[in-house]
Amino acid sequence: MNAVDAEVRRLLDEQAIRRAATLYAIGADRRDPAIWTAIMAEEMVLVTPRGRIEGRARVLAALPRLAAAFAATQHRVLNQHHIIDGDDATGETYCVADHMTEAADGARSILSWAIRYQDRLRRIDGRWLFTRRELVLDWEERRAAVPRAAG
Template sequence: MSASTPHQEIRALACRYAQSVDRRDWVQLAGLFTEDAVVEGPGFTMPGREAIVAGMRQIEQYRATQHHVHNQLVEVEGAAANAETYCVANHIYARDGVEHKLDWGIRYQDNLVFQDGKWLFSRRTLLLDWAQDLPLKG
């Protein structure tokens, strides 16, 4: 069996991010970022690993979430990389006694570094391309 490539490892990192958020595994999530990493998106900036975990805990307002990782393009140059990762994020919550599903079409613009033998996010920018919020049936 051959060793994994940086592209495969970066893809796995994006999948571990989705898994961490959906499972509310904040310890695993923290381990995916450099200490001074920044996560930003529409109307928010979370500077540093502790702020990222604290900010991501806001997702606990939803009964359940599923982040589906799709297309990913990666450019590696030595111990640094840039990636664009497409994601559809589903959020289940109740409003006025009715369950709703909020869906987001996301493109993550990522800067990554190879540090301590693994790839880590140093910057993750969330671009929201579209959203829909509908009652959940079934």
């Protein structure tokens, strides 16, 4: 492979890894197990401040708990840096995740997390799949949610 081909391959791999991170965010926000299934290896491990979940099936089972805990979420994927070594990649994905909560009286607030995911991915059958994600919570912020205007 010449230098140009190698650079194109690297760019394509980086884009595919970014797409996996974006789909992870969309899958979380939509609580969609099909999206997560498409980007996670069977041996997926998810590490959060609340604990460690091993195996894709168990990770998928966390989606209903996410839906029960928050009225809505919105994840935004930011900076990324991954090192690709053949069919393996390790790196970091920055994310801001907003979690809407609703009190018994109807008041809503946003719990915003500044996240750095520590990622491991593997190319399996030509697709980059997460094998491990560790959610590192740098800080959080809570603020009131302003009701959406009617109309």
